[in-house]
Amino acid sequence: EPEVTQTPSHQVTQMGQEVILRCVPISNHLYFYWYRQILGQKVEFLVSFYNNEISEKSEIFDDQFSVERPDGSNFTLKIRSTKLEDSAMYFCASSEIGTSAETQYFGPGTRLLVL
């Protein structure tokens, strides 16, 4: 069964450093998403992406964040100048056509720790 994959599984970085989290969505899916989950809290939407541009973003997704589809398979989340409060699990998700009544499939996540 096709699945969303993410790398790395864990990332430790120093405050102020840049990190890039990588995702490979399900191959025939057209919409991609990033969510984050701070330890013990609920999953929060960050951004959705379609046709090489951002479709929607939340208040969390400020200028510190950016997303990119550098090639036909990868989808990345870049966090510039990381802060302590960026420590969280980051989940990538994808859906086939991105309608409001469609299942999003999640990857296993990247655990980011900012020291």
Next chain:
Amino acid sequence: GESVGLHLPTLSVQEGDNSIINCAYSNSASDYFIWYKQESGKGPQFIIDIRSNMDKRQGQRVTVLLNKTVKHLSLQIAATQPGDSAVYFCAENNYGGSQGNLIFGKGTKLSVKP
């Protein structure tokens, strides 16, 4: 306030019993709801979904009930097994959002005692 929340943060059941996990939502315009299961260290795993034009939907050992009158969603797991132990999240589509980003509840931890 939160759009989606959960009544019970933890639920402990005996193996073989049925489990019921509840969720309240506040956006009456939401028209799609999903239950996800999250095991420790893993991403949310789709369990079952339901559209607002339905009251009930059944899957394998799971049933989702939707009560639009009181804006309540529940997940029923029949014959709960140790492998069902996880955190369960309800999520609703952000109706009005163009690409349907999801709003998650806080989660209920289900523990199954052997």
